[in-house]
Amino acid sequence: GSTDRTKEIAAKYASTYPSVISVINKMNGGHGSTINAGLKAATGKYFKVIDGDDYVDNQELICFLDLLERSHEDVISNDKVNFLDGDKPDNNNRMRFGPIVYDEHVSMEGITEEWNYTMHRTTLRTDVLRGKMPQIDEHCFYVDQELIIYSLALVKTLRASDAIMYYYRLGNAKQSVAPANVYKRRGNLLTVIRSVLDFYKGQAANIEFEAVVDYIERVIAEQINRYATVCLANVNCSTEDVTSVLELEKTVQKEFPSIYRKIPKNKYYSLAKMMPRRIYLAAVRSYFKKKR
Numbered sequence: 001g002s003t004d005r006t007k008e009i010a011a012k013y014a015s016t017y018p019s020v021i022s023v024i025n026k027m028n029g030g031h032g033s034t035i036n037a038g039l040k041a042a043t044g045k046y047f048k049v050i051d052g053d054d055y056v057d058n059q060e061l062i063c064f065l066d067l068l069e070r071s072h073e074d075v076i077s078n079d080k081v082n083f084l085d086g087d088k089p090d091n092n093n094r095m096r097f098g099p100i101v102y103d104e105h106v107s108m109e110g111i112t113e114e115w116n117y118t119m120h121r122t123t124l125r126t127d128v129l130r131g132k133m134p135q136i137d138e139h140c141f142y143v144d145q146e147l148i149i150y151s152l153a154l155v156k157t158l159r160a161s162d163a164i165m166y167y168y169r170l171g172n173a174k175q176s177v178a179p180a181n182v183y184k185r186r187g188n189l190l191t192v193i194r195s196v197l198d199f200y201k202g203q204a205a206n207i208e209f210e211a212v213v214d215y216i217e218r219v220i221a222e223q224i225n226r227y228a229t230v231c232l233a234n235v236n237c238s239t240e241d242v243t244s245v246l247e248l249e250k251t252v253q254k255e256f257p258s259i260y261r262k263i264p265k266n267k268y269y270s271l272a273k274m275m276p277r278r279i280y281l282a283a284v285r286s287y288f289k290k291k292r
Helices: 006-016 031-043 059-072 144-154 179-184 184-207 210-232 241-257 267-274 277-291
Strands: 073-086 105-107 122-125 155-170
Touching: 006 184, 031 144, 059 073, 059 155, 122 144, 144 184, 144 210, 179 184, 179 210, 184 241, 210 241, 210 267, 241 267, 241 277, 267 277
Parallel strands: 073 155
Antiparallel strands: 073 122, 105 155
């Protein structure tokens, strides 16, 4: 879908390194489409997604590939470093996958809320995903949460790498995670939440480990809380935003009580639920205008 020289440059790399690089030329369907097409075309033992804004360290990647070659676990985790756009990453800001022993075979039965099972920190066995994982929503942002939850339902074992391989860029106003863009695309957040709730409804009973179900419930609950905050804690908050959040929470409370109990306390939701709509909107708009 690129309109610049990306296709030409990629083709040169594929010609030079045919066993390592292949080019998929398709219409731009967003992040989810990239994941779907990549998994379909993947020939390697493991499958890894790297955001276009981010990068991996070359030397750490070599060590990580060595680990992949000798591993058979369903998931290989890695540590990461967040950095602001324009700044040099500092490895002292290493963000660990969790309190887990490196380079040991671990059952997913031991997963706890202290683990950071995210797209940027996980590399997944291709054969575990292919043909078993649902399609990721296309033309939609924030679908990394779908990959997290869908894969959690499939994986059974993990090995943690001590590689600081992944460098996650923040602070660019054009990124989808920039606050203004998240509000603008809040409908995408709701689409993802609905998709993972439907998946949970159909698959939770089939997941082997109770601890994994608990973790999935927490991930979904955090996304619901995120959606509520994005909609309600904004100077542009509308009547439709309040209605959407309250209806979602009502549905979750009725149909998914175990997820509802895990939703963090949210003062904006509490106020929106308690106050007349008109008064809440006036109050929240006034508050955030003063904070500008």
